[in-house]
Amino acid sequence: MSLCDAEKTFILHGVKENFRVDGRDREGYRPIELETNIVQHAFGSARLRLANTDVLVAVKLEIDVPFPERPFEGKLEFFVDCSANATPDFEGRGGETLAAELANILTSAYRSPQTFNLKKLCILKGRKCWKICVDILILECGGNLFDAVSLAVKAALHNSQIPLIKSINIDGDNIELNVSDSVFDCEKLDVANAPVMVTVCKIGDQCIVDPSLAEEQCSVGSVVVAISQEYFSTVTSIGKGSLHPRTMCNSLELGQKVGIRLNKAFMETLHNIQPDEDVGFLK
Amino acid sequence: MSRKKELLSKVGLRLDGRRADELRRIRCKLGVFTQPDGSAYIEQGLTKVLAAVYGPHQVRSKQKAQHDTCIINTQFSMAVFSTNERKKRPRGDRKSTELSMHLQQALLAVIKTELYPWSQIDVYVEVLHADGGIYPACVNAATLAIIDAGIPIKEYVCACTASLGNNDVPMLDVSHQEEVIGGPTLTVAALPMSGKIVLMEMSQRFHLDHLPKVLDKALEGCKDIKAILDEAVKKHIQDIGSSTGWANTTS
Amino acid sequence: MSQKIHIRTASASNRIKPLPTTQKCYKIFTPGEVVINASNTNFVRGHGTYEEDGDLKASVAGVKEQVNKLISIRPLKSRYNGQVGEVLVGRIIEVQQKRWKVDTNARLDSILQLSSVNLPGGELRRRSVEDQHMMRQYLQEGDLISAEVQSVFSDGSLSLHTRSLRYGKLGQGILIKVFPSLVKKSKIHFHNLPFGVSLILGNNGYIWISPPIDNKDENVGGFIQNLDEVIPKDIREAMARTRNCILALAENKMMLFDTSIVFAYEESLKYSVAELLLPEAMIDVALLTQHRIHMLEDYEFQ
Numbered sequence: 042m043s044l045c046d047a048e049k050t051f052i053l054h055g056v057k058e059n060f061r062v063d064g065r066d067r068e069g070y071r072p073i074e075l076e077t078n079i080v081q082h083a084f085g086s087a088r089l090r091l092a093n094t095d096v097l098v099a100v101k102l103e104i105d106v107p108f109p110e111r112p113f114e115g116k117l118e119f120f121v122d123c124s125a126n127a128t129p130d131f132e133g134r135g136g137e138t139l140a141a142e143l144a145n146i147l148t149s150a151y152r153s154p155q156t157f158n159l160k161k162l163c164i165l166k167g168r169k170c171w172k173i174c175v176d177i178l179i180l181e182c183g184g185n186l187f188d189a190v191s192l193a194v195k196a197a198l199h200n201s202q203i204p205l206i207k208s209i210n211i212d213g214d215n216i217e218l219n220v221s222d223s224v225f226d227c228e229k230l231d232v233a234n235a236p237v238m239v240t241v242c243k244i245g246d247q248c249i250v251d252p253s254l255a256e257e258q259c260s261v262g263s264v265v266v267a268i269s270q271e272y273f274s275t276v277t278s279i280g281k282g283s284l285h286p287r288t289m290c291n292s293l294e295l296g297q298k299v300g301i302r303l304n305k306a307f308m309e310t311l312h313n314i315q316p317d318e319d320v321g322f323l324k
Numbered sequence: 325m326s327r328k329k330e331l332l333s334k335v336g337l338r339l340d341g342r343r344a345d346e347l348r349r350i351r352c353k354l355g356v357f358t359q360p361d362g363s364a365y366i367e368q369g370l371t372k373v374l375a376a377v378y379g380p381h382q383v384r385s386k387q388k389a390q391h392d393t394c395i396i397n398t399q400f401s402m403a404v405f406s407t408n409e410r411k412k413r414p415r416g417d418r419k420s421t422e423l424s425m426h427l428q429q430a431l432l433a434v435i436k437t438e439l440y441p442w443s444q445i446d447v448y449v450e451v452l453h454a455d456g457g458i459y460p461a462c463v464n465a466a467t468l469a470i471i472d473a474g475i476p477i478k479e480y481v482c483a484c485t486a487s488l489g490n491n492d493v494p495m496l497d498v499s500h501q502e503e504v505i506g507g508p509t510l511t512v513a514a515l516p517m518s519g520k521i522v523l524m525e526m527s528q529r530f531h532l533d534h535l536p537k538v539l540d541k542a543l544e545g546c547k548d549i550k551a552i553l554d555e556a557v558k559k560h561i562q563d564i565g566s567s568t569g570w571a572n573t574t575s
Numbered sequence: 576m577s578q579k580i581h582i583r584t585a586s587a588s589n590r591i592k593p594l595p596t597t598q599k600c601y602k603i604f605t606p607g608e609v610v611i612n613a614s615n616t617n618f619v620r621g622h623g624t625y626e627e628d629g630d631l632k633a634s635v636a637g638v639k640e641q642v643n644k645l646i647s648i649r650p651l652k653s654r655y656n657g658q659v660g661e662v663l664v665g666r667i668i669e670v671q672q673k674r675w676k677v678d679t680n681a682r683l684d685s686i687l688q689l690s691s692v693n694l695p696g697g698e699l700r701r702r703s704v705e706d707q708h709m710m711r712q713y714l715q716e717g718d719l720i721s722a723e724v725q726s727v728f729s730d731g732s733l734s735l736h737t738r739s740l741r742y743g744k745l746g747q748g749i750l751i752k753v754f755p756s757l758v759k760k761s762k763i764h765f766h767n768l769p770f771g772v773s774l775i776l777g778n779n780g781y782i783w784i785s786p787p788i789d790n791k792d793e794n795v796g797g798f799i800q801n802l803d804e805v806i807p808k809d810i811r812e813a814m815a816r817t818r819n820c821i822l823a824l825a826e827n828k829m830m831l832f833d834t835s836i837v838f839a840y841e842e843s844l845k846y847s848v849a850e851l852l853l854p855e856a857m858i859d860v861a862l863l864t865q866h867r868i869h870m871l872e873d874y875e876f877q
Contacts, residue, residue, distance in 0.1 A: 045666075045717040050802045051747040058808055062749055064815040064848025072853050076585035081370070082453065083405050088585070092852075093358055097452070099405035122414045125399050125448040126360065126376035129384075132399055132446070134416075176405045178450070180374070181357050306580040314584050322365040322374065323353050361654060380654060380682045391730075434606075436625065436634055441730050443682050471606060474653025476623060476634035479607025517607045554605050557636050561603045564651045565638065567828040567865075568757065570601060 049259045056244045061256070067249045068299055071185075073192070073307075077200040077314055085201025085230075089193035092253065093183035095127075096190055098175060098197035102204075104218065105172035107163060115162020115170040119147040121177045121190070128182055136179070142279070143177070143190055150191070150236040150267035150275040157198075157235055161228075164206055169216055171203060184254040187265050187279075191238035192307060198235060199311050202227035236267035236274040237307065239300045241292040243284060248292045250299045264292045268300030331489035331507055339501055344489065347497045347545060348457075350552050352465070354472040354560040362473025366465040369499060370455035375465035377473040379445035394440035396431050400424040400462060402451040423459055426523055430463050430513040433522040434477040435470065445475065456500035457485045459525075463513050464549060471557055480553060481522060483513035484545030486538045488530075494541035510535075512542040516550040519543065581853060604633035604648050611646065621647025622656075655681045655755040655779035657724045657733040662742075662764040664750070664777035665735070667718045670711050677720065680755065680779045683732035687714075691725060691736035693743070719745040721775050721783065741765060745775075747806060748785030749818050753825040755780035759832035766833045770840060772813045776831060784817050786810050815848045816840060823857035829865060839864040 044052075052062055059066045071092045080086035083099035090096075105116055121143040123136025130136070151157050162171040175194055179186065205226040210217040242252040242260040252260060262282035267275040276293065278284065284292070332338060342348070348369030357363040362377035383389040400423040401415040431447060447469065449462040460483035467481050485498045487507045495502070498509050508528040514521050521543075604610060611618055613629030620626055623635040624647060635650040657663070657679070665685060669676035675687040689702055689710060714720065721742045722735040737743050758776050766774040767787055775783040786806050806814075820839040824831055842863040846856050 043717040045715075045719055046802060047745065047747045048719070048750065051749065051806070054747075054805050055811060058811065060808060060811055060815070062815060062818065063852060064812070064819060065852070066849070069849055070580045072581040072583065074583055074585055074854075080405060080453065082408060086405075095357070097403075099403070101405055101410045103410065120404060122401075122404065124374075124401060124403075124414075124450045125446075126357070126363070126374055126450050128359070129378050129446050129448075132397075132448070174405075174410055176403065176410070178403050178405075178452075180450070181359055183359075303580055306582050310582040310584065322356050322372075323351055323367070355652075362652070382682075382684045440682060442732075471636050472652065474635050474637075474650030476625070477606045478625065478627075478634065479632075480605075515607075557605050558603045561636050561638075561651055564828050565601065565603075568651070568830050570638070 044255060044258050048255070052256060052259045053245045056247050056249055056256075061249070063253070065251075067247060068295070070251045070299070070303065071253075075192075075196055075310060075314070077196055084203070085197050085199070087193050087196035087200055089189055089196065091183070091185060091189040091192075091251075093181050094186060094189045095179075095181035095183075096186075096193040097178040097180055098190075098193040099178075100197050100201045101174045101176065103172045103174060104164075105170055107167055107170040109167070111159075112167035113163050114159040116172040117151055117157065117159060117162075117175070118172065119144045119151075119175050119177065119194075121147075121179070123179045126181070127179050131179075139186075143187065146187065146238070146265060146267070146275065146277055147175075147191070147194060149277075150238065150269075153269070153274050155234060155272070156269040156274045158231065161230075162203070164218065165209060165211075165216065169209075169218065173198075173201070182254070184257050185240055185251050187238045187240045188251065188303075191236060191267065192303075195232050195235045195237065195307065196311060198230050199232045201230050203230065232311075233308065234269045236269040237300050237304045238265055238267045239296045239303065240265050240279075241296045243282075243288060243292065248288070248295050250295065264289065264296065266293060266296035266300060268297055268304060270304070271297070271301060273297070331487070331495065331502055331505060332493055336493075338489070338495065339505075340499060344493050344495045345541060345544070347484075347548055348499065350549065352468060352553065352556050354468055354557065360469075360473075362469045362471070362475070364465050364468035364472055366461055366468065368457060368461045368464070368497070370453055371457055371461045372451070372453040373458075373461040373465040374450045374452060375462070375469040376448045376450075377445065377466075377469040377475070378448075379473070380440045380443035380475065383442060383444040388444075389442050391441055393437040394435075394443040394445060396428050396435060396437065396445050396447065398424045398428040398431065398447045398449075398466075400427060400449055400451075402454060402458075406451045406454045423462065426459060426513075426525075427462055427466060430481050430483065430522050431466060431470070434467075434479060434481045434515065436476040436478065439476060445470075454500070456498055456503050459511055460484050460497075460513075460549075464553060468553060468557070472560075479515050479517045480550045481513060482516055482546040482549040482553065483511065483523070484542050484549055486510045486512070486542035486545060488534055488538055492534075494538045496541055496545045508538075510538050510542055512539065512546065514543055514546040516543070516547040601638040603636065603638060605636045606634055608633045610639060610648065617644060618646050619644045621645045623648035623650060650756075652754050652756050655679060657681055657685070657727060657779070659724050659726060661724045661778040662721065662775070663724065663735075663779040664719060664721050664745070664775055664781035664783045665779070667714050667716055667720065670715060673707060675710070675714055677722070677735060679733060679735075680752070680781060681733055683730065685733040685735055686728075687720070687722065687735045687737070691734070691738060693738055693740075714744060719750060719783070721745060721777070745783055746785065746801060747804070748783055749814060751782045751784070751818060751821055751825075753780045753782065753821070753831065757825055757828070757831050758782070759830045761832055763833075768817070768833070768837060768840070770813045770817075771810050772817050774817070774833075774836070776833075782821060782831070784814050784821075786814070812848060816843060816851070819843070819848060819851035820860060823851060823860045824864065826857055827861035829861055834871070835864055835868060838867045842867070
């Protein structure tokens with residue numbers, strides 16, 4: 042899909058007048074729909090729809106050996122798969138660049154110890170730790186993928202339960218771990234500080250958040266900011282084009298403002314979410 | 325070595341409590357996504373599959389275009405979290421290539437490709453949860469997605485697995501648990517209305533004498549599945565039809 | 576409104592289906608089902624059917640349509656099947672020698688011949704070599720056009736023409752894509768809606784919303800786009816509202832035609848434009864519209 046100049050002009054003028062094509066103002070967000078615990082055999086999962094952007098995230102746990110330089114920490118890994126169901130362009134290896142970009146941004150957003158406490162995942166110093174594998178499946182693209190993915194990851198982590206280790210037997214090099222027998226002996230992950238990403242898109246001279254597919258095409262450049270409470274955990278500029286330092290600062294400010302608001306609304310939803318019968322895709 | 329676990333109990337019930345000729349619960353929905361031309365979701369027991377169909381549209385690479393028929397392009401993909409043991413890659417391994425080909429084979433048998441010269445139809449399936457019978461679930465989901473896209477087909481193509489329990493009782497719709505315990509698995513994709521077989525695959529050593537009854541069982545399973553899918557399609561059409569008020573409908 | 580971010584859980588937003596208030600019930604055929612059996616030979620095979628062993632069978636899922644002896648099954652959703660005389664909106668995807676390729680949501684790319692457009696400087700002007708070189712100046716990749724189906728080639732691709740002042744390049748506006756079957760067949764495709772919005776309901780499911788068209792405008796051939804013109808806020812708002820209303824109707828699988836869109840627009844006025852993105856608002860608008868359409872139908876029936 043490529044827009045013609047007249048359509049772009051229309052979008053551009055709309056952004057300038059603070060009245061976008063779908064009636065939102067520059068800081069407006071489209072409604073979000075969230076569902077957790079949708080993949081039964083994962084330790085935690087979430088499906089998030091933002092307009093028709095559709096993301097499915099599942100969390101799996103594995104026992105691993107900590108990195109030698111960080112013996113007290115567990116591991117957190119992200120894997121993104123762009124399903125061809127979303128668009129035929131993703132067929133074969135078509136979605137790999139986008140997938141790598143998403144995974145990299147997530148990794149750097151979660152890198153800081155203040156965003157996500159990896160120490161809790163350590164089982165035995167330098168020997169055993171939990172590895173959290175966060176697998177993200179993109180099912181449909183309707184613009185603003187980064188924000189949707191970060192929210193879905195946060196929800197899936199919130200939904201995850203780490204089994205408690207009951208006992209550890211060390212016999213030389215052999216380490217035996219025993220997981221608690223009770224299903225309820227689980228620990229929830231703390232995601233209060235987990236970053237929320239906001240894509241700030243520059244269109245004309247103004248910046249907007251939550252761009253639709255068409256708006257993404259009109260943008261001259263975008264900045265993805267990951268906000269953890271009031272702090273930035275990562276800032277990346279994506280797409281073509283270049284930004285003036287002043288615009289950059291403005292977009293960061295806007296990103297922070299919206300990010301805090303988004304995080305607040307999202308945390309509220311997460312706390313209110315009820316375990317439900319699975320509706321999933323049958324709805 | 326302990327005695328091999330029996331697939332069928334003395335009473336004739338299977339490990340998950342089903343009878344020998346009982347299917348797992350099938351739930352399905354057409355039109356799950358808006359972007360593709362057709363889409364469907366199916367659950368067979370715990371196995372869950374999403375299918376999307378794009379097309380028919382102009383062939384993307386001009387060399388491949390055919391003047392008398394349309395190309396069916398399939399891709400099978402499995403979410404890395406779909407299995408109990410996390411997968412390394414969603415696709416590209418030998419098994420998924422094979423499944424893509426088998427899916428294409430099943431669809432080529434029913435889609436009226438001669439109606440669409442110079443065109444291409446893309447069929448993508450994504451396994452969200454694998455619990456035995458992946459291929460049948462993919463075929464059934466793809467059939468529904470193709471019907472949702474309004475692409476002409478001769479009839480439904482349905483697939484089902486069957487196995488042999490206790491060396492003489494044929495069993496329908498094998499679950500992952502039963503696959504692991506052992507016993508042969510026969511996968512059949514068939515056209516249930518005309519009774520033709522499109523694809524048949526057999527795993528393990530097997531005596532020829534047993535084949536007819538296992539095959540019959542599998543075909544019976546395909547018929548049952550067809551009935552379930554048919555009901556879902558009719559309900560879906562009825563729903564859309566009544567909300568559009570059957571406009572554009574003349575008679 | 577915009578200050579609030581709406582996040583809902585899926586279970587809370589379980590889609591409420593608008594009640595099917597229509598009593599009409601049709602027999603639904605599914606692929607492989609016999610429509611007419613072999614004993615009856617008095618039929619002609621139409622779309623969505625095939626013959627096997629003398630039986631006429633359905634190849635798609637849908638309802639039966641019969642015109643004299645011609646029997647066809649129409650699927651409720653499919654790619655656009657063009658027919659001569661239908662009006663559509665399309666996007667140029669390639670400029671070739673003497674012709675443009677156009678995306679019209681059909682099975683194959685449609686074709687717009689250089690000889691089927693009105694070039695500036697009179698309708699009956701000969702096409703010269705210069706015109707071939709100038710083609711990209713008239714229409715380039717990405718441009719949107721409105722056109723009419725001139726003929727259907729043997730392979731099924733459509734040949735378009737824009738030889739009328741109504742057709743041609745589109746200026747500023749919003750394009751919406753819906754399934755072609757949701758656009759009600761009608762003789763009139765160009766609508767000037769009472770609230771200051773002009774609408775093209777393309778038969779191919781592409782819908783174009785633009786500011787009101789001034790008919791007196793000297794719009795010969797229509798290759799001019801005014802990119803400097805800023806559309807006033809009130810018209811912009813009406814356009815955005817129209818867009819959201821159409822999407823609300825399409826989401827709830829309701830037919831799109833001038834009356835339904837005007838009704839939806841009027842019913843939507845209690846919401847702000849951005850609120851119309853919320854699922855509850857969309858369903859509410861669709862339900863109210865459906866209700867009004869039924870009232871209208873009943874009234875006409877009496």
